[in-house]
Amino acid sequence: MNDTVLVLSVVSAIVAGTPILFAALGEILTERSGVMNLGVEGMMLIGGVTGFWAGVQTGNLWLALLAGGLAGAALSGIHALLAISLRVNQIVSGLALVIVGGGLSAFWGSSGDDPLIQSFNGVRVEPLLPEALRDLPAVGPIVFGHDPVVYVSWLIVAAAAYFLYRTTPGLSLRAVGEDPAAADAAGLSVTGIRYLFTLVGGFGAGVGGVYLALVVLGTWQTGMTAGAGWIAVALVILAGWRPWLALAASYVFGALRTLGFTLQIAGVEVPSDFLNMIPFVVTFLVVIVVSANPERARRVGAPASLGEPYSREAR
């Protein structure tokens, strides 16, 4: 029962979806403040290489996640400076982050006497819960069999949803994203809140990159994200900027990314290049479908000031 194709594919979908989930959650919080950061791919890469390096140095998963998160946040700080303070076009600034993050991580990962590429990380990732629970049929591996980071991600989804809809700071965040002028008039620091949540978003992407390198792939590869960061950006739109929907959507995309593995054990032959295409084709189609229905598009609408810099003088 526990090694049926279905159970195995659900488990691998959750593992493969977790990096996207961290990145998408971070981006949801950033975009809720009105800042669009397209640099997720770059932040995941810089977080991944930093976390992988920290993992090799310390052998400690949590230190690696922290280091990668901080590296992602540092890169997002550049976006904050450009997009919030210098009011540079946010699409241009986000793309610059992708290229800088990709270049810096490729350079760091492949240079030096002891390059990180393909090296052994030595970080042990163990399941959290006791064996008795993990051996239960079906729910054992799917619900109880994961490493601690997956459970942390569930807690963060719940915390993010509670924060956004049930707390005053969460309301402030949404207010800044919807109507920065009104939020400013109400005494909120638009700049401060936008900076903070841009950094939070970078931290999330960085953590996602570390999980991808250390747990999903088990090694550092140049350009290892292969579009995962962009999928995360798209997923924010598909999830309508809502944390719980992001959780569900991340696992669906995890399932699409591991579809080849699933079909292989099910004995179905599909060329791997077409399997690799599937998440991108699905994202392409779903983004169009979501936008094609104006009623739905209005209901799940983006934060009203998304992508627009705020300047008190320019009003």
Add this chain to the structure above:
Amino acid sequence: MTLRLGVEPRARPALPVRLGVPVASLLAAGLAGAVVILVAGASPVEAYRTMLDASLNGVRPLTRTLVLATPLILTGLAAAVAFRMKVWNIGAEGQLYMGAIAAAGLALALPSGTPKPLMLLVILVAGAVAGALWAGLAALPKAYFNTNEVITTLMLNFVALYFMNYLIFGSVSFWRDPEAMFPQGKLIPASAQLPIISHRLHYGLLVALAAALVLWWSLRGTTWGFELRTIGDSPAASRYAGMSVSGKVLSVLALSGALAGVAGAIEVSGVLKTLDPRAIATELGFTGIVVAAVARLNPLGVVPVAVLLGAVVASGTNLQTVGLEAEIVFLLQGLIFLFVAAGEFFLANRLVFPRTAAAVGSP
């Protein structure tokens, strides 16, 4: 007295400012790159001298730089024309692949005895059409549903990449050489190869330069260009003035895709002589975005900037002689992009020095 720098917006800056800010941004990126090179344990002076030698010193390095600059001019123009209307085509990468696939396909399918001028014309047109159609997949939903084109064009890059890999590595397709031991594409006939100017430099460069001139003129001197610029500055006002914004989205994205597709066709016809996915997928599309940003979306500015970035790319492998990995060139491109983006602030705003602020401030 508090020393506080004020900021105020300015109208179109004077020419020295418009040229000076990008140059200053490039110098700042070079300085930041020097810091990275120092941290990596190499000498920045030696590294930059190696780059200059490898890219500009002599006929052979110079032609190599221009060969790399040729596709960058075209992808730079592709980004510039779309971005000028604030349509964010991030898909030049995939449009270029589709152009390369179409060009290689027709070069192999047509009789090898086809007269060269006709063959070359067909190949370039095929590249343009394939790129335009691939961009069209994102342009139609953008025009009719206002679908976010950043996401759609980007997703299509990956689809095109895997499709191209499938044709050579994943199957024995029409493009693949069935005799070769390792997966590789069939060689295109001599009649489909662009003639050579000098060393490896081919006439594709002239195609790219002509495209830059025509685009520059179209943006300045035609109604089409005027409407494009107006829509970019204010879509609402243009709609009120009776312009068809969705029609313009279609034509601009198709043109942008066509330019990227031609770049792919030229790479196949002038450089690779076969469909070689590994050699084509070298981020030419993304680098084109950097080119367009540094050139401030001016089609004539795209040309020198593409040569500059072509020089950076050309010198990548030579940097290993001074102990730097070739990946440093991507980092340098990223730094250039970042500092140029920051420079936009100084073009849009003027710094007000504290003298005026102090006059109204406290004693």
